[in-house]
Amino acid sequence: LRWDRPGHGWVPPLSFIPVAEETGVILPIGDWVLREACRQARVWHDALPPGRAPAVAVNLSARQIAEPGLAARVAAALTDSGLPPDGLVLEITESILMKDRDLAMSRLGELKALGVGLAVDDFGTGYSSLTYLRGFPIDILKIDKAFVDDVADDAEAAQLARAIVELGRTLHLSTVAEGIERPEQCAVMRDSACALGQGYLFSRPVDAAALWEMLRSTVGAPR
Numbered sequence: 707l708r709w710d711r712p713g714h715g716w717v718p719p720l721s722f723i724p725v726a727e728e729t730g731v732i733l734p735i736g737d738w739v740l741r742e743a744c745r746q747a748r749v750w751h752d753a754l755p756p757g758r759a760p761a762v763a764v765n766l767s768a769r770q771i772a773e774p775g776l777a778a779r780v781a782a783a784l785t786d787s788g789l790p791p792d793g794l795v796l797e798i799t800e801s802i803l804m805k806d807r808d809l810a811m812s813r814l815g816e817l818k819a820l821g822v823g824l825a826v827d828d829f830g831t832g833y834s835s836l837t838y839l840r841g842f843p844i845d846i847l848k849i850d851k852a853f854v855d856d857v858a859d860d861a862e863a864a865q866l867a868r869a870i871v872e873l874g875r876t877l878h879l880s881t882v883a884e885g886i887e888r889p890e891q892c893a894v895m896r897d898s899a900c901a902l903g904q905g906y907l908f909s910r911p912v913d914a915a916a917l918w919e920m921l922r923s924t925v926g927a928p929r
Contacts, residue, residue: 707739727769736770737779744787746914751793758925761823763795768802777816791821799827807838818843840877847874851885858890868898
């Protein structure tokens with residue numbers, strides 16, 4: 707998500723999301739993002755060969771988690787778009803999970819009942835205990851960029867990243883390495899048995915049209 711601010715150009719999310727959170731504007735923004743992501747993902751599901759369409763991941767904010775009608779809005783977005791629940795992954799930062807564990811557990815339970823995937827974003831920065839981590843109905847751990855930055859240059863950093871991957875495997879969770887920018891980082895994480903990654907090495911942020919060309923060329927879908 708980027709804001710095209712008149713007279714200023716493209717504004718990155720770190721510059722406007724905190725303000726949107728504080729003012730409450732994040733709620734309509736979040737609803738629009740969720741619905742648009744589901745709509746677009748359904749287009750890709752219809753166009754790509756069976757079983758080849760990727761799930762789309764959408765970040766949830768602290769304000770959205772606090773809203774009691776969140777699960778109903780997610781269900782409506784899935785129904786209106788026709789996207790199957792397993793085509794959607796909702797990402798919640800570790801710090802949000804730890805801020806109010808009882809509320810987070812309740813919300814995640816409601817969302818999991820819909821059949822969507824759940825991911826912990828920025829894992830490693832929120833100081834969650836293993837006891838609580840085991841209790842949350844999550845599917846994916848996304849290893850924070852801070853743990854990936856130095857894996858190619860620092861043996862201790864690489865070992866720490868491997869430990870997180872092993873933790874995910876022990877808890878039967880998939881792991882995703884965030885912030886991969888260099889081939890050397892990718893190689894270390896791949897050698898650590900981390901199957902998925904994201905970062906500028908693979909692509910800068912792009913719009914749906916550009917992403918479609920990437921998907922089409924990868925899976926051989928028709929134009």
